[in-house]
Structures are given as C-alpha cells and as structure tokens.
Amino acid sequence: MSTVSVFRLVYIDFYSKNAVSMVDYYTNTMGYRISEEVDGITYLSNALDHHNIVITPSDKTGIRRYGYQLDGNLSLEEVQEKLHVQGINSTIKDDAKPGISRLIELQDPAGNTIELFTKMQQTTVGFGSSGIVPHKLGHVAFYANNFNETIQFYKDALGFAFTDKIGEGFANFLTCNNDHHVLNIIASDETRLHHIAFQLKDASHQYASSDLLSKQGYPILWGPSRHTAGHNIATYHHDPEKNVVELYTDMDQYIPELGIFEPRPWHEELPMKPKVWEALSAWGTEFEMDLAKI
Numbered sequence: 001m002s003t004v005s006v007f008r009l010v011y012i013d014f015y016s017k018n019a020v021s022m023v024d025y026y027t028n029t030m031g032y033r034i035s036e037e038v039d040g041i042t043y044l045s046n047a048l049d050h051h052n053i054v055i056t057p058s059d060k061t062g063i064r065r066y067g068y069q070l071d072g073n074l075s076l077e078e079v080q081e082k083l084h085v086q087g088i089n090s091t092i093k094d095d096a097k098p099g100i101s102r103l104i105e106l107q108d109p110a111g112n113t114i115e116l117f118t119k120m121q122q123t124t125v126g127f128g129s130s131g132i133v134p135h136k137l138g139h140v141a142f143y144a145n146n147f148n149e150t151i152q153f154y155k156d157a158l159g160f161a162f163t164d165k166i167g168e169g170f171a172n173f174l175t176c177n178n179d180h181h182v183l184n185i186i187a188s189d190e191t192r193l194h195h196i197a198f199q200l201k202d203a204s205h206q207y208a209s210s211d212l213l214s215k216q217g218y219p220i221l222w223g224p225s226r227h228t229a230g231h232n233i234a235t236y237h238h239d240p241e242k243n244v245v246e247l248y249t250d251m252d253q254y255i256p257e258l259g260i261f262e263p264r265p266w267h268e269e270l271p272m273k274p275k276v277w278e279a280l281s282a283w284g285t286e287f288e289m290d291l292a293k294i
C-alpha cells in the first residue's frame with residue numbers, strides 16, 4: 001500500500017500585527033493577487049492556486065500554519081490511519097477554509113501546525129502585472145525545537161528525502177520533489193521561522209527584484225551570492241514585519257532515482273551527492289547580516 005507522501009509546499013499562513021502593511025507588501029511589492037478576503041483574513045495567490053500566502057490579523061507575528069499537498073494516492077482517512085500508527089495525532093476537517101474543502105491538521109514535533117490536503121481550488125486571478133511576481137513559493141526554513149525528531153518526522157511520516165546538511169548539528173535540507181530543498185530545518189531550543197523563499201525566473205529577474213525592493217524601502221540584507229547547499233543564487237530582505245524573505249534562482253535539481261543532483265558547471269564534485277557543507281556562500285562572500293544567526 002502507498003505511503004503518505006506530500007509533493008509540494010503550497011502556502012504559508014502568517015500571523016500579522018499590521019495586516020494592511022503585509023497585504024500591501026504582498027500585492028504591490030511581491031506582485032501577488034488577492035483571491036479572497038474572508039473574516040478579515042486575506043488569501044493571496046501566485047497565479048493559479050487559491051492561496052499561497054495567507055495574512056491573518058493577530059496580536060503577534062510569525063507563522064500560523066504551513067500547507068502541503070498530498071500526492072492523492074491515499075484518502076485523508078488512510079493518511080490519518082498511517083499517521084496514527086506512527087503515534088501522530090491528527091484531525092480531519094470538513095469545510096475547513098476557503099479554497100480547501102477537506103484537510104488534515106496536525107502538529108510536527110517542533111510544534112508547527114501543518115495542514116495536509118489532496119485538492120485545492122484553482123483561481124482565475126493569474127500572475128500579477130506589477131511588482132516582483134515570483135514563479136512560486138519554493139521553500140521554508142525554520143528553527144526547530146526537537147530538531148532530530150522533527151527531521152525524522154518529515155522523512156518518515158511525510159516522505160521527504162534528505163539532500164544536504166550545513167554542519168553536523170546545524171541545518172538539514174529536505175525535499176519532497178525535485179527542488180534541492182522544500183524544507184530547511186535548523187537546530188534550536190525554540191521553534192520559529194528562519195525565512196521563506198520564492199523562486200524567480202533568472203538572474204535578470206534577481207537584479208530587477210533588488211532594484212524594486214530598494215526603491216520600495218526593503219534593502220537587501222544578504223546577497224546576492226551562490227549558496228553551497230542547493231547552489232541557489234539568493235538575496236534576503238525583511239518584509240514589513242521583519243520576516244526574512246529569500247528570492248532565488250538556479251536551485252540544484254534532485255534526481256531521487258539516482259540520489260544525486262543534476263550536473264551543473266559550478267558543482268564542486270561530480271557526481272554531486274548529498275553531503276555536509278561548512279559555509280553558506282559558495283563564493284566565500286561575507287555579508288553584514290549573518291544568516292546563521294537571524
């Protein structure tokens with residue numbers, strides 16, 4: 001029988017103290033479009049999914065939920081049973097939220113609330129016509145309490161594959177598709193967001209995004225530089241509520257059947273296999289902001 005398997009990160013739901021500024025940032029700066037506003041909560045779409053970013057007004061900031069799509073080989077009841085056998089409690093919700101009629105809600109060992117679903121409604125809003133307009137929400141990095149248990153959970157319970165580490169006990173990279181990482185889990189004694197990341201189309205898009213961000217008052221805090229793990233060219237900035245946002249291109253593509261990454265000219269060795277890295281920048285560049293300590 002099939003195993004539980006997610007294949008993409010679909011949305012991130014933010015708690016927001018100043019929802020007006022967050023919605024302004026996601027529409028006018030990032031180029032997302034609003035697909036729906038319900039009960040004060042704003043649902044924003046990259047192009048096709050009902051939502052990829054959710055802004056939920058609150059008295060705090062940070063992450064409210066992460067949403068992952070299941071491959072659909074198992075019913076939600078079967079997924080729930082598989083999780084239950086592994087000692088993981090979950091709740092199936094009907095008429096759960098706009099865009100998703102049924103989902104499973106559970107907590108990972110770090111304490112993050114995650115939602116799993118097989119179907120999301122599509123929207124007709126399309127890509128934005130101004131602002132950055134990324135290709136997609138690509139990955140999330142979070143500090144995790146119960147670091148080892150959390151990594152194990154994503155591998156064993158949700159079907160993620162390990163792709164790289166930085167340091168032995170610092171950061172683990174995991175994927176549920178061909179992108180080098182969909183998750184970056186960082187050891188800590190508290191669980192909180194490290195950054196979220198959006199894929200751009202190419203290097204010229206990266207330059208244009210930095211021009212637009214600086215013009216709109218969002219300076220680049222780290223980068224551009226090529227990472228070691230993933231080899232993505234990345235820049236980082238703060239959104240209006242100081243969540244760190246990465247924009248990247250050129251991420252390594254994983255071939256699970258071979259356990260290697262597609263060959264690229266900048267790779268340090270061939271074939272390129274998952275390994276332990278020491279530095280963050282493949283170019284050796286040091287920036288004022290230390291990404292290892294944000």
Ligand SMILES: [Fe+2]
Nearest residue numbers: 139141197246
């Ligand atoms: Fe990242």
